[in-house]
Amino acid sequence: GAVVSQHPSWVICKSGTSVKIECRSLDFQATTMFWYRQFPKQSLMLMATSNEGSKATYEQGVEKDKFLINHASLTLSTLTVTSAHPEDSSFYICSATNPETPAGEQFFGPGTRLTVL
Amino acid sequence: KQEVTQIPAALSVPEGENLVLNCSFTDSAIYNLQWFRQDPGKGLTSLLLIQSSQREQTSGRLNASLDKSSGRSTLYIAASQPGDSATYLCAVRDNYGQNFVFGPGTRLSVLP
Numbered sequence: 001g002a003v004v005s006q007h008p009s010w011v012i013c014k015s016g017t018s019v020k021i022e023c024r025s026l027d028f029q030a031t032t033m034f035w036y037r038q039f040p041k042q043s044l045m046l047m048a049t050s051n052e053g054s055k056a057t058y059e060q061g062v063e064k065d066k067f068l069i070n071h072a073s074l075t076l077s078t079l080t081v082t083s084a085h086p087e088d089s090s091f092y093i094c095s096a097t098n099p100e101t102p103a104g105e106q107f108f109g110p111g112t113r114l115t116v117l
Numbered sequence: 118k119q120e121v122t123q124i125p126a127a128l129s130v131p132e133g134e135n136l137v138l139n140c141s142f143t144d145s146a147i148y149n150l151q152w153f154r155q156d157p158g159k160g161l162t163s164l165l166l167i168q169s170s171q172r173e174q175t176s177g178r179l180n181a182s183l184d185k186s187s188g189r190s191t192l193y194i195a196a197s198q199p200g201d202s203a204t205y206l207c208a209v210r211d212n213y214g215q216n217f218v219f220g221p222g223t224r225l226s227v228l229p
Contacts, residue, residue, distance in 0.1 A: 034216055043206060043219045093160055106151065106208075106217060110160035
């Protein structure tokens with residue numbers, strides 16, 4: 001299988017605080033992970049591509065200083081939302097490609113719902 | 118820039134009907150296309166993956182086709198069930214990168 005987990009599944013924080021979300025590939029090594037954001041009733045929007053051992057690649061319009069991504073190992077990538085504001089409230093989903101499965105298939109985590117008060 | 122659209126945006130059918138969901142993309146230079154389902158407030162479940170060299174993939178009651186030249190894919194669901202109610206998303210991976218571009222989704226309701 002190819003299982004991706006996320007922690008926490010939901011988080012509520014006060015405006016101005018920072019929140020860290022973890023994404024783990026449980027049974028495979030993922031050299032690349034992806035972070036998406038989904039607003040209510042909208043589709044997923046790619047935020048950044050996380051590469052193990054190197055800097056993340058951010059999509060246009062995504063503030064790299066606000067959304068810090070660290071991919072320190074082949075099974076873990078973290079997204080830190082710094083100085084969160086209510087407009088950052090969203091559903092954050094990570095995914096990873098498993099190099100041992102048909103090329104390019106992405107496996108998604110269950111998502112993390114962030115609510116900033 | 119790749120753009121993905123899905124039609125219809127929402128669909129409501131009685132149980133037992135066969136149905137077709139449509140996905141269109143603007144750049145035919147794709148690496149693969151993947152169909153997902155998403156239940157409310159949940160993550161994505163992969164349904165079918167079609168490589169650019171393939172024309173279709175089947176899994177149980179699901180069949181996905183790909184016509185790369187016309188920029189279209191369809192997801193066929195046979196004998197629909199209430200448990201099929203969810204949002205169905207198609208995503209296209211192009212030849213230039215690793216990321217997927219998602220369509221807006223089709224929200225399906227299968228009525229018992």
